[in-house]
Amino acid sequence: MPFYPFFDSTMLLLLPAIIISFWAQTKINSTYSKYNEVRTVNGYTGQQVARMMLDDAGLYDVRIEVINSKLGDHYDPSNKVLRLSPDVYFGETISSAGIAAHEVGHALQHKEKYAPLVIRNSIVPAVNIGSSLSWILFIAGLFLGFKGLTTLGIILFLGVVVFQIITLPVEFNASTRALDILKSRGILYAEENKNAQKVLDAAAMTYVAATLMAISQLVRLIALSNRDD
Structure with a gap:
């Protein structure tokens, strides 16, 4: 099998996912920026919101740290650390409250051993290795005309798709917990809760877009592999 360049007609399979990904990123940036200018009635910072929620759940041992990365907020289950970007940590806005609460949602999932989170965390090492090797093996298989390598590359990339799919319920559940x-x-009131949901819904769309991109890429790899079959 001859080697096919990566910029060919099969790229069209990625176009819908690329468009959705661009829209999702634009949506989260605009929604986050909009509600990052709206101060909450209670005036709690993201750090205070997170600390209250963690303490209410008995998670006194979970630390909260500042990470210098916009929208890089995340919960680290291995070290029991909730890391918030400066705007979220110090912010007294709807965006900061919503995002901080969402990350606490992951801490609650970890405490309760929420099944999708446990599965996702358990396959992270394998997925990290597989995501890198999949492309190397696939390209080598195309170049050498060795079907076995391309198939192995596709199987490894399938792990990435599975990871993205499992991520969806993890993220949606964390947002549901946060909003509840x-x-x-009584951290947010009436319209504030609706606006916080808009922020979290926009963030969730980035995960949906990532999943669609992974699935589209998998379909494209299969199409490339079977081109001369």
């Missing part, structure tokens, strides 16, 4: 607590705890 923000409302029941």
Whole structure:
């Protein structure tokens, strides 16, 4: 099998996912920026929101740190650290409250051993290795005309797709938990909760877009592999 360049007609298979990814990124940036200018009635910072929620759940041992990365907020289960970007950590806005609460949602999942999170965390090492090797093996298989290598590359890339699919319920569940607590705890009120949901919904779309991109890429690899079959 001859080697096919990566910029060919099969790139059209990626076009819908690329468009959706661009839209999702634009949406989260605009929504985050909009509600990062709206101060909450209670005036809690993202750090205070997170600390209250963690303490309410008995997670006193979870630390909160600042990470110098816009929208790089995440919960590190291995070290029990919730890392917030400066705008979220110090911010007293709807965006900062929503995002901080979302990350606490992941800490709650970790505490409760939420099944999709446990599965996702357990396959991270394998997926990291597979995502790198998949392309090397696939390209080598195309170049050498060795079907076995391209098939192995596709199988390894399938792990990336599975990881992205499992990520969806993890992220949606964390947002649901966050919004429920923000409302029941009285951290946000009425319209504020609706606006926080807009921020988290926009963020969730980036994960949907990533999943669609992974699936589209998998379909493209299969198309390239079977081209001369």
